[in-house]
Amino acid sequence: MILTLNLPRLNELMATARVEKVHAEPGVLLEPGSAILDLRVDLSESFAHDCPPVSFYRIVLRERAWLRDLASAQGAEIEVGAPLARFSSEEREPVQGQPSRLARVAIAGIVGDDSAWHDGAP
Amino acid sequence: MKRSALTLGEITVANATVRRSQVHWLVSDGHRCAAGEPFAYCSIGLQSRTRVSRDRPFADEELDLQVALAAPRAGTLRHASQDASMGTRDRFQMSDDWTPDFVTGHLECDSDSPPAEPAMLRFFAGRRFSEIADTRAGLLTGWYDRSRTWAGEQAAAGTLTCLGSCEQEGIVLGEHLPFAELFDAADRRAHVVYVPDDALVPAARITAEQLARTPEAAREIAADFSRTFGNGKVVPSPREWIFMNAMIASLLRSPLSEPLDVLNRGGVRRISAPDAVLCSLNIEPVSLLRHRTLGYSLHQYGYRIAMAGPAVLDWLRRNFEQVKRTPDDVKHDYEALIDAARTHGDMQFLAINAVTTFGTEQVQRYKQFERPLGNVLGSVRARELNVMLHDLARSRNVAIVDGDAIAADLGSRLHVPDRMHGSPTLQQEVRKEIVRLLRDRRVAGFT
Numbered sequence: 001m002i003l004t005l006n007l008p009r010l011n012e013l014m015a016t017a018r019v020e021k022v023h024a025e026p027g028v029l030l031e032p033g034s035a036i037l038d039l040r041v042d043l044s045e046s047f048a049h050d051c052p053p054v055s056f057y058r059i060v061l062r063e064r065a066w067l068r069d070l071a072s073a074q075g076a077e078i079e080v081g082a083p084l085a086r087f088s089s090e091e092r093e094p095v096q097g098q099p100s101r102l103a104r105v106a107i108a109g110i111v112g113d114d115s116a117w118h119d120g121a122p
Numbered sequence: 123m124k125r126s127a128l129t130l131g132e133i134t135v136a137n138a139t140v141r142r143s144q145v146h147w148l149v150s151d152g153h154r155c156a157a158g159e160p161f162a163y164c165s166i167g168l169q170s171r172t173r174v175s176r177d178r179p180f181a182d183e184e185l186d187l188q189v190a191l192a193a194p195r196a197g198t199l200r201h202a203s204q205d206a207s208m209g210t211r212d213r214f215q216m217s218d219d220w221t222p223d224f225v226t227g228h229l230e231c232d233s234d235s236p237p238a239e240p241a242m243l244r245f246f247a248g249r250r251f252s253e254i255a256d257t258r259a260g261l262l263t264g265w266y267d268r269s270r271t272w273a274g275e276q277a278a279a280g281t282l283t284c285l286g287s288c289e290q291e292g293i294v295l296g297e298h299l300p301f302a303e304l305f306d307a308a309d310r311r312a313h314v315v316y317v318p319d320d321a322l323v324p325a326a327r328i329t330a331e332q333l334a335r336t337p338e339a340a341r342e343i344a345a346d347f348s349r350t351f352g353n354g355k356v357v358p359s360p361r362e363w364i365f366m367n368a369m370i371a372s373l374l375r376s377p378l379s380e381p382l383d384v385l386n387r388g389g390v391r392r393i394s395a396p397d398a399v400l401c402s403l404n405i406e407p408v409s410l411l412r413h414r415t416l417g418y419s420l421h422q423y424g425y426r427i428a429m430a431g432p433a434v435l436d437w438l439r440r441n442f443e444q445v446k447r448t449p450d451d452v453k454h455d456y457e458a459l460i461d462a463a464r465t466h467g468d469m470q471f472l473a474i475n476a477v478t479t480f481g482t483e484q485v486q487r488y489k490q491f492e493r494p495l496g497n498v499l500g501s502v503r504a505r506e507l508n509v510m511l512h513d514l515a516r517s518r519n520v521a522i523v524d525g526d527a528i529a530a531d532l533g534s535r536l537h538v539p540d541r542m543h544g545s546p547t548l549q550q551e552v553r554k555e556i557v558r559l560l561r562d563r564r565v566a567g568f569t
Contacts (some may be wrong), residue, residue, distance in 0.1 A: 012539060033490030042425070043540075054425055055540070056500070060490055108485045109500035111408050 002095055003065055003087040003103035007078045010041055010057050010107065017041045019076045020056060020112070024067050029091070034061045036085060036105070037070075039078075040112060056112030059084075062104040068095045124235045125200075125228050128191070131240025132222045133274075133387050135179075138168040140220035144212035146260075148190070148299070151201040155229065158310055160190035160244060160299060161199050162226055163261050167215035168390075179383040179390040185256070186248040186264050187215065187385075189274060190299070191241035197229035213258045243274025244310070245385055246300060251321065251368045262300040267321065267372050271301040272313035274386045280566030281313040283377060283396035285324040287405040289474065289525075289542050290316075292549045293556070294400070303550070307557045312567030313384055315396065317377040321368035323405050323421040324377065326452065330459035331419055332376040333466070339418075340374045346416060351437050358433035365430040366437070369422065378463050395467035398565045400523075400556065402474045403507050404542060406452045411442040419445075449496065449503070449510040460518045470563045472556060474523040475511050476504035477541040479534040504541075521559040525552050 007017055023035035030036075035058055042054045065087035072078055086095050087103050133140045143165040155161055165188050168179060180187050193199065202225050226241060248266035250256075255265040262269050284294045294316050296303040301314050308314070317324055347370050352358050358366070382393045411420040420442060427435055447455075456473075463469050478501055488495060488502075495502040504526075514520045528551045529538045537548040544552070560568035 033487060035490070058491075058498075060485075062486065106484045106486055106490075108491070109483050110498055111496075111500050111503050 001089040001101075002093065002097070002099040003063075003089075003101060004083060004099040005036070005059070005085040005087070005103045005105060007039075007080050007082050007084055008107065009080050010039070011043065011055070013043050014041045014080060016077050016079050017057075019072050019074050019078065022070065022074050023058075024061075024070075024085075026067050026069050029064070029066050030061050030087075031064055032062050035059070036061055036067070038110060038112075054112065056110045058108045058110045060106045060108065061087075062106050065089060065103060066091050066093075124231045124233070125237075126195075126197070126231060126235040127225045127238035128193070128227050128229055128241045129238055130191070130220060130222055130224045130226065131243070131387065133220055133243075133385070135168055135385070135389050137171050138179075139171060141167045141169050141216045141218065142189075142220045143215050143217050145191070145226050147201060148261075149199060151199065153199050155193035155197060155199050157194065157196045158192050158242060158306070160192045160302075161241075163188055163190040163246075165213065165215035165258070166220065168385075169216065179385070179392075180247060183247040183249045183383075185250060185253065186246075186262070186266070188246040188261055190244040190246065190261065191226055192244055193229060194239055194242050195229065195231055195233070195235060197231035197235070200228040200230060202227045243387065244271060244305070245274050246271050247383075251371065252364075265320075266318070267368070267375070268315060268317050268377065269295075269300065270313065270315040270382070271305055272384050272386075273305075273311050276311075277384070277386055277388070277391060279311045279313075280398070280568060281315060281382065281393055281396040282308075282398045282400060282560065282565070282567070283315040284317065284400040285329060285377065285402070285405075286316055286318040287323070287402040287542075288319070289404055289544060290400065290402055291318070292544060292546075293553050297546055297549070304553055304557070307553060308560070308568050313382070313393070315377075315382065319405065319423075321365070321422070322372035323407070323423065324401075325406055325410065325419075325421045326401065326455035326459045327410060327419050328373070328421055329376075329378060330455060330462055332373070333379055333459070333462040335374075335376065335418075339416075343413075343416060343418060344370065344374060346413075350441060352433070354433065354436045354440055356433040356436040358437075359431055362431040362433045365434060369420070373418070373420065378469075379466050395463075396469060397467070397567070398470040398472065398560055398563070399463065400472045400474070401456075403452075403476045403511060404474065406455075406507065407447060408503070409444040409446050411438060412445045413442055415441075449506040452507065453510045453514055456514050456520070457518055460520070470521065470560070470565055471518065472521040472523055472559055473511055473514070474525045474552065475508045477526050477529050477534060477538055478504040478508060479526070479530055479541075521563060523552060523555055523559060525555075528552055528555065 017039040020040040021038040071083045248269040496506040537545040
């Protein structure tokens with residue numbers, strides 16, 4: 001069975017999210033509770049805003065599945081609804097074609113680090 | 123129908139003549155005023171009759187000292203016949219004398235009222251980040267590192283200083299005239315001070331350090347900044363100089379120990395310390411910046427540093443290290459702040475707690491997150507901070523403004539979707555809770 005993960009709308013005003021960290025590697029069997037990605041949502045990315053809330057989220061898989069591919073690398077900006085990853089229930093199952101359903105994930109608001117401090121990209 | 127002339131009434135200030143700008147209307151002719159509702163305002167100035175002293179009243183606020191005129195009773199306001207158009211000259215606080223019998227307008231009342239009576243006075247003062255930040259468009263419309271209001275009919279009874287954050291801005295400054303909702307909720311007798319987080323976020327540790335800082339240490343910080351900002355690889359733009367100057371200027375002040383002048387009809391009084399302080403747990407960061415050699419702390423939101431420009435970020439990186447803050451560290455910061463503040467006066471402390479409800483969070487099992495959970499999960503950190511606040515309530519008698527419970531009651535997703543910026547309904551409920559707590563604690567001006 002092929003499962004897919006698209007970027008969910010984490011905030012009503014968000015247009016995109018940035019992949020802050022990739023936790024999982026393609027080709028690996030993930031157990032329930034495995035972290036997949038950390039995302040950074042900055043509302044100033046969608047429009048100029050005084051005091052734009054910047055928030056961070058972690059997406060965690062809630063079922064056992066093979067991670068087959070990730071659509072985006074660290075630092076990529078993703079639009080709401082765009083594909084993030086594909087999974088399969090069997091290791092060598094073909095992933096082409098329509099997915100059976102969305103992967104079951106949990107979303108948690110996490111304590112983010114101020115990336116401007118680290119990446120030098122103000 | 124009785125018609126009552128609204129005059130300015132007397133203001134007496136020792137060794138000074140009170141002058142004013144022309145009167146600016148806040149409501150239209152024919153507006154039905156409630157008792158106590160401001161209907162007009164003007165800027166005022168105290169013209170010294172003696173040699174001007176550096177220690178004169180309102181020395182750092184004299185460019186934006188204003189007074190609102192409020193209706194002494196309910197009635198229909200009629201503008202006095204005067205030219206409605208304003209020249210630049212008319213906006214200056216020295217353009218006219220403050221004449222007690224000057225009639226600003228008339229109030230048509232159903233009940234008995236005297237032929238003439240003074241309007242009620244409500245004062246406002248703003249301390250500009252820079253003297254050139256001149257915006258005379260309305261009441262407190264400039265860019266201020268501190269703004270405040272107080273009643274003018276009698277001595278302001280008590281002072282509440284609010285160490286601002288964006289969540290406090292709507293609660294304290296309100297949605298209409300500056301401070302109007304909080305001032306009205308406090309029976310219009312209090313003195314309310316707002317210190318914004320524009321240039322420097324007033325986290326507990328920073329405010330505690332400001333209280334303890336000696337003039338020598340302040341000079342050392344200023345000299346170090348002058349020496350080091352602009353000598354890196356990135357040349358600062360003029361905008362970055364403005365940002366950093368505002369930040370360092372804010373850092374070198376101390377909002378809880380600097381004297382505050384208040385004026386009423388009987389003269390000027392100087393207040394040395396507030397009676398109550400309002401803090402916000404939400405502004406306590408996961409990490410603070412600490413200067414590598416001088417050891418002082420600094421905090422500004424990441425997005426604002428990013429907006430400030432590359433030279434600001436470069437300077438901060440070269441001169442500061444990031445220091446992680448656990449809830450216990452925040453508790454110690456608060457304790458240090460409260461202990462230091464109470465050496466200046468018997469201050470009550472109120473703290474707005476953190477909103478813990480995350481509308482989009484769907485955590486079923488916590489096993490999958492690294493320990494300690496408070497370092498990873500925002501909701502857990504918020505809860506840990508709130509629990510810490512209960513410890514602080516016991517150890518330092520801090521009143522908890524339970525914004526978390528109010529948000530949960532009203533519905534967080536609708537009323538505080540990003541856990542920081544509230545709806546008018548939420549702001550009103552939190553404001554009422556603040557006034558209730560101040561009243562319970564018998565803070566003067568709120569009883």
